Amino acid sequence: IPSLAARLKAGESVFSAWSSIPDSQTVELVAGLDFGAVTLDMQHGGHHEDSVLRGIGGIRLNGRHPLVRIPVGRFDMASRALDMGAEAVIAPMVNSLEDARAFASAMKYPPVGLRSWGPSFAMPRAGTTDGQTWLETANAGTVAFAMIETRQALTALDDILEVEGIDGVLVGPSDFSIAWSNGRTVDPALEDMMPAIATIAEKARAIGKHAAIYVVDPRLVGRFYAMGYRLFAMGSEAA
Amino acid sequence: IPSLAARLKAGESVFSAWSSIPDSQTVELVAGLDFGAVTLDMQHGGHHEDSVLRGIGGIRLNGRHPLVRIPVGRFDMASRALDMGAEAVIAPMVNSLEDARAFASAMKYPPVGLRSWGPSFAMPRAGTTDGQTWLETANAGTVAFAMIETRQALTALDDILEVEGIDGVLVGPSDFSIAWSNGRTVDPALEDMMPAIATIAEKARAIGKHAAIYVVDPRLVGRFYAMGYRLFAMGSEAA
Amino acid sequence: IPSLAARLKAGESVFSAWSSIPDSQTVELVAGLDFGAVTLDMQHGGHHEDSVLRGIGGIRLNGRHPLVRIPVGRFDMASRALDMGAEAVIAPMVNSLEDARAFASAMKYPPVGLRSWGPSFAMPRAGTTDGQTWLETANAGTVAFAMIETRQALTALDDILEVEGIDGVLVGPSDFSIAWSNGRTVDPALEDMMPAIATIAEKARAIGKHAAIYVVDPRLVGRFYAMGYRLFAMGSEAA
Amino acid sequence: IPSLAARLKAGESVFSAWSSIPDSQTVELVAGLDFGAVTLDMQHGGHHEDSVLRGIGGIRLNGRHPLVRIPVGRFDMASRALDMGAEAVIAPMVNSLEDARAFASAMKYPPVGLRSWGPSFAMPRAGTTDGQTWLETANAGTVAFAMIETRQALTALDDILEVEGIDGVLVGPSDFSIAWSNGRTVDPALEDMMPAIATIAEKARAIGKHAAIYVVDPRLVGRFYAMGYRLFAMGSEAA
Amino acid sequence: IPSLAARLKAGESVFSAWSSIPDSQTVELVAGLDFGAVTLDMQHGGHHEDSVLRGIGGIRLNGRHPLVRIPVGRFDMASRALDMGAEAVIAPMVNSLEDARAFASAMKYPPVGLRSWGPSFAMPRAGTTDGQTWLETANAGTVAFAMIETRQALTALDDILEVEGIDGVLVGPSDFSIAWSNGRTVDPALEDMMPAIATIAEKARAIGKHAAIYVVDPRLVGRFYAMGYRLFAMGSEAA
Amino acid sequence: IPSLAARLKAGESVFSAWSSIPDSQTVELVAGLDFGAVTLDMQHGGHHEDSVLRGIGGIRLNGRHPLVRIPVGRFDMASRALDMGAEAVIAPMVNSLEDARAFASAMKYPPVGLRSWGPSFAMPRAGTTDGQTWLETANAGTVAFAMIETRQALTALDDILEVEGIDGVLVGPSDFSIAWSNGRTVDPALEDMMPAIATIAEKARAIGKHAAIYVVDPRLVGRFYAMGYRLFAMGSEAA
Numbered sequence A, B, C, D, E, F: 001i002p003s004l005a006a007r008l009k010a011g012e013s014v015f016s017a018w019s020s021i022p023d024s025q026t027v028e029l030v031a032g033l034d035f036g037a038v039t040l041d042m043q044h045g046g047h048h049e050d051s052v053l054r055g056i057g058g059i060r061l062n063g064r065h066p067l068v069r070i071p072v073g074r075f076d077m078a079s080r081a082l083d084m085g086a087e088a089v090i091a092p093m094v095n096s097l098e099d100a101r102a103f104a105s106a107m108k109y110p111p112v113g114l115r116s117w118g119p120s121f122a123m124p125r126a127g128t129t130d131g132q133t134w135l136e137t138a139n140a141g142t143v144a145f146a147m148i149e150t151r152q153a154l155t156a157l158d159d160i161l162e163v164e165g166i167d168g169v170l171v172g173p174s175d176f177s178i179a180w181s182n183g184r185t186v187d188p189a190l191e192d193m194m195p196a197i198a199t200i201a202e203k204a205r206a207i208g209k210h211a212a213i214y215v216v217d218p219r220l221v222g223r224f225y226a227m228g229y230r231l232f233a234m235g236s237e238a239a
């Protein structure tokens, strides 16, 4: 089966289930649902190092793409998620050029970044022992999504998008609505912010990068698709 | 039952048991003891993301207030502890204005801080589904304790106390004694440092913030109470 | 039995098994192999806070020295590993003087560093309750290894070695080969870089600090020994 | 809140959610659904001793009644489930008078049965330390459901119902359909067997015992209610 | 890929790795070795309900056949292992006709046995939702191995082999050597008992059932093959 | 250090701590208390296969003797506890000669019993690889305690004591008091039953077997000692 990176590059739409409960058997259940990918959430969900390592097994067993959302600023975990076999990592609150560079550095091997060598679980899970080929292909085969969910991030968007190693952006509409309303309201469908959300996808696509978004209300998928979004992270197993 | 924030605001004294073993059933046992709160220690205790998530369940089952002490500088975990249902977070080694601001930012939603939206476990555990109200009340309903336990922290105390989003200070007397003696002795009852400890409570109370302290010897509670301390974190289940 | 610090100080060679699977029973099995030490790897291996805490028990049960490699930049975990009973901590990607200082600060009590007091598991596991003696001896009894595995690190090597609290360096030859080849190849036996690797040991020994190295091919041990290396971290249980 | 035993005695209908995944956090999620009880399934679900112990905490936290279905013939586990705080135990494949007696013996203290003393978790979870009262009230306060799901069980039904300590029967319609069709079909709504299912409830009610049933298709609840069933175990979180 | 039952029916030789450590990630590592199957040992190994459930995932992820050896007399676990997705179950110490019947009953659906309906994990893991077909094919698609490892078992061998639902025998040569020497020696290669071991395979094959054996010394495989053995369980990950 | 069997044979008194919480780190904490042994309770405590396997490590790390109380009738677990490294097993509710024989059979290798070969964890934990010596010494080196805690057991006491492989009896005074009062009272210090409790020790000692007792009130130790008891199981960590 093609990789997530390949699918996104080919312009396919990908829907990801969302997993908050840190338990490999529950992840396997979620992975049995009819989604192409599963995101393990370490930021607001309960996932942690152990549940990510084990959860990725159940996701692959079901032929889905494993994604991991790391906690804020925990770029050490970006590298570790890749070593465990994640195909993509989502970093929340990438609010500045500096954040984006640190994230990209953890995601990509030299000379692009400073990701350290040691795909201890990823290589066996991919069924290969050829390290040299891994080194040569990993940077293109993994996807780094920077979350855009504050006014600062919007301001810095052009800079963030230009960072080599940032493969796409992912919009967090709940946080974005709080930012947009200066802390007054949380509403992932806030109409006021929709033009800004459209702009984010437009800019990302213009520079050849992916546009992704967290979707609380499935009826919005069509509208986001029209804006250029192609990866849709859908709700939570707890919902 | 009233929240920890409400109790402290009302001037009540709160005693917290201390939990070091990362196991939900052991936490439930500790929560069955006669304390009003239980602190899960991630700094020197063995608690981690999984044990905090599951441990909070057993604390709530016993009607106690759950507090979490995060590791040094791990402000991502401050937000996560709140998302898991903690009522308060204790940050160790808050030694500068910058530390205090970073901690407060992780603890409070905009416009006070940059806490990201996603109370995945906290809302269900509180029995509510009303996000808007949560957003409006969470900042006041959760408590951020900055630990004062070095000479640097003492020097920066006024600045730290003025940071919006820092709700109180918590004195770590063992580390403070090491600092006070320039590394020569560890003695949580070191007489020399008692005036400084009194000053900390005094300054906190003067600005309307909470004074808390870790208590190794229960006989000191009265003395600390007289200084203005109201939250007393008591020993460890390992003691 | 003598401590790891004592053995290294006495010039003994120490071989460490390498553990990647975060499970205490598997660690106990690895600890039963004929190595003097076991390293629990949190960077590329799957170890995490819980598996380190529990794994150290099985290492000690077999009379081996427990070492922990922390994730990149996670100096909070350096202190925690010591509190759990590790005898040494390996920090990857120490690429600058600033990195080295932050690592040393987390490893050593004042006045050398800012390690916070609370050896909750280490003291019982060492069979002592005498905190004052612990404070006085811990800095000398624990070993901080800074990993040298990039060109930046090589450039900063003299500065890194001079940091009080850094007890030795550990070379990561896979990453070093990637760096040496500017991202073109991964080869832990890359002949080109051997002179640089010899220099690292030479400089460390000259200033009275330990030289350690990760060894993928056991036949290289003799050559590294001749360079001055004395701690050899050997492969992985997954190999 | 009234106990499950009290509710059933009062003739109330109780709906139980069904839990198959052995993870306390997933159980807590299931317990948050709008059911009055949660059954932890050790027979066909993945629950085991540890997940039952920890799962019951999350069930109680949500104010639901905890039930446990034990594996076939594992009457040691019936007693243990009660010691952990279960309010009811469901024993599958109670096919003979001998089975029923062994089950009742494990469920009830002397002189009714031979349940051994040691409610280590049940008493603290119920908030009491009064053992004597516990001894005097536990037999009436816990509910033993014998599953009727084979032709042998139907034949032995009168004998089973007369066993002191058997508080009710629970029909397993899938197994019953396999039995009824001599292994040819599995169909929990098999029309042919409905009269037999009606008879089971009728006989149980006639002798003053509870009638319960596992419900795959919610539309059958009304029909089963009319037959006399009052406890309805509903599907699985995996469905 | 063909099932284990199909491979054995076709006369293929199957080599099984042996897993003793109850940890899903360690099982996944063992499953990555070059064996066609992995046996999870609950009798002398540390496997338990939870590790079997989760371990089977990692075995399937590597395209191996999952087998489970249950503890002595724990036929409830035979059914549960199948519900979790095991393709075969090995029952130790099947010493009598009665033992064999109880084991077969737990392994096969009516009318052959009394296995209860509920393949909660097996069906999703096999990628099907068609219960009726499952019912019709499961008895032929799963393999029940009765261990022959005592003099009593040898005496009862003909009776055991004739039990419908017993699909094969598996020789435990260590226990058999203890029995053969009346408790004087443990030697899985004891020459004296080899004729008896040859007889076991001969009788099993004569009645159309499988012959399997635990192999401590790989050099014996050829000899056992010549006797008619086709499933070879090889050592342990702890060896 | 001498084994538990050796200590008891030498007439030494042994005090055992009691562990109910199934968590290896909590067990290690209990093992750090000043007792010579630790009993892991699977009957009324929460211990299970996994926690026993891992808990024994922490007990040995502290130089204590590990004992395991199995659930009622779970003799498969008696063998498994020994394979995990327990030095003694306590079987509750041994009420008949048949119970005693089944227990002894699981505890002792042929020709005494039918314990199956496979000390997978016990041998490495004892630091040996010599199977033949293990076979020859294990029966004498492990201790089987049959619990006497009902009137039936008292009646069958002489028969139980004569079973080869039963090394001693352990009195459960709470259950015994319930039995003695025909279900009316639970009182581990019930004066009425004391003569019977004295008789149990007397008979055991007369035939050269060990007398052990669970002690709720430490003040009774002297009295029980005078009766001939030498192993005292003391309370619970939950007390």
Ligand SMILES: [Mg+2]
Pocket (backbone or CB within 6 Å): A092, A149, A172, A174, A175, B116, B117
């Ligand atoms: Mg967000």
Ligand SMILES: [Mg+2]
Pocket (backbone or CB within 6 Å): B092, B149, B172, B174, B175, C116, C117
């Ligand atoms: Mg401190």
Ligand SMILES: [Mg+2]
Pocket (backbone or CB within 6 Å): A116, A117, C092, C149, C172, C174, C175
């Ligand atoms: Mg490296």
Ligand SMILES: [Mg+2]
Pocket (backbone or CB within 6 Å): D092, D149, D172, D174, D175, E116, E117
């Ligand atoms: Mg059924």
Ligand SMILES: [Mg+2]
Pocket (backbone or CB within 6 Å): E092, E149, E172, E174, E175, F116, F117
């Ligand atoms: Mg055997």
Ligand SMILES: [Mg+2]
Pocket (backbone or CB within 6 Å): D116, D117, F092, F149, F172, F174, F175
């Ligand atoms: Mg008892």
